[in-house]
Amino acid sequence: MNKTAIVTGASRGIGYQTSLALAEKGHNVIASARSKEDLVQLAEHYPDLIRAFPADLTSEEDIEQLTEAVTNTYGSVDILVNNAGALINKSFEKLTKDDWLKMINVNLLTAVDLTRSLLSCFNEHAHIVNISSMGGYQGSDKFPGLSAYSAAKGALSILSECLSVELNDRNIRSNTLCLGAVQTEMLEDAFPGFNAPVSAEEMGTYIADFALAGSKFYNGQVLPVTLGNPE
Numbered sequence: 001m002n003k004t005a006i007v008t009g010a011s012r013g014i015g016y017q018t019s020l021a022l023a024e025k026g027h028n029v030i031a032s033a034r035s036k037e038d039l040v041q042l043a044e045h046y047p048d049l050i051r052a053f054p055a056d057l058t059s060e061e062d063i064e065q066l067t068e069a070v071t072n073t074y075g076s077v078d079i080l081v082n083n084a085g086a087l088i089n090k091s092f093e094k095l096t097k098d099d100w101l102k103m104i105n106v107n108l109l110t111a112v113d114l115t116r117s118l119l120s121c122f123n124e125h126a127h128i129v130n131i132s133s134m135g136g137y138q139g140s141d142k143f144p145g146l147s148a149y150s151a152a153k154g155a156l157s158i159l160s161e162c163l164s165v166e167l168n169d170r171n172i173r174s175n176t177l178c179l180g181a182v183q184t185e186m187l188e189d190a191f192p193g194f195n196a197p198v199s200a201e202e203m204g205t206y207i208a209d210f211a212l213a214g215s216k217f218y219n220g221q222v223l224p225v226t227l228g229n230p231e
């Protein structure tokens, strides 16, 4: 059955590839991020299925407009992939309060605000997939410079657990994928020269498959998606 999915952070990297993979399987995709041109270029691959919706998800006004557009165009939503994110690589000593607020805002509150705004639009059995990081997975190896990013991603993981309980009476499922290294601009900026074992396309395909099928098997789970040992 044809589903309707919202993918945030769709202008490049993992979100871009997740959007393509969902459309390739015949599903409607509302692709959102701030970079309009990149979203328009993405939509050109599947003009009948992908709709570009430029939005800064840290803006409540943009979230309201996105929700309104989704309601007016599709009526309801089956899948929300909260993928938008950003990373600051700086020692704990040098991280400023502004850095912390930015990490929490982009990596946690964008998902909180968009999910809350869409509550009345979710179909029964809708699936909310939060994209976290191995840095935000309890007990995983930690790396210097990533305290603000990892703490925000850890909070996003716990949010999924909480939502799975709160939205249980509507059969809405919520899960978190904690990704290991994926070859994207974010990784290249943060760790120049590092070669990830997984491409954005491979991870996008996996996330699309999980968003479509995972809600039958998982709810409130925080799942490591990595080749390395999470402990």
Ligand SMILES: NC(=O)c1ccc[n+]([C@@H]2O[C@H](COP(=O)([O-])OP(=O)(O)OC[C@H]3O[C@@H](n4cnc5c(N)ncnc54)[C@H](OP(=O)(O)O)[C@@H]3O)[C@@H](O)[C@H]2O)c1
Pocket (backbone or CB within 6 Å): 008, 009, 010, 011, 012, 013, 014, 015, 032, 033, 034, 035, 036, 055, 056, 057, 058, 083, 084, 085, 086, 106, 131, 132, 133, 134, 178, 179, 180, 181, 182, 183, 184, 185, 186, 187, 196
């Ligand atoms: N790559 C990795 O190794 C890795 C590992 C673990 C987890 N992750 C997570 O996977 C997700 C995707 O990462 P990526 O590597 O594909 O990163 P990326 O290439 O930097 O893409 C990040 C996406 O988030 C969007 N975004 C950032 N701030 C936004 C805002 N305020 N409003 C709306 N959209 C915003 C960006 O679009 P605009 O700039 O156009 O707004 C972009 O589309 C992130 O949540 C990241 O933390 C990545």
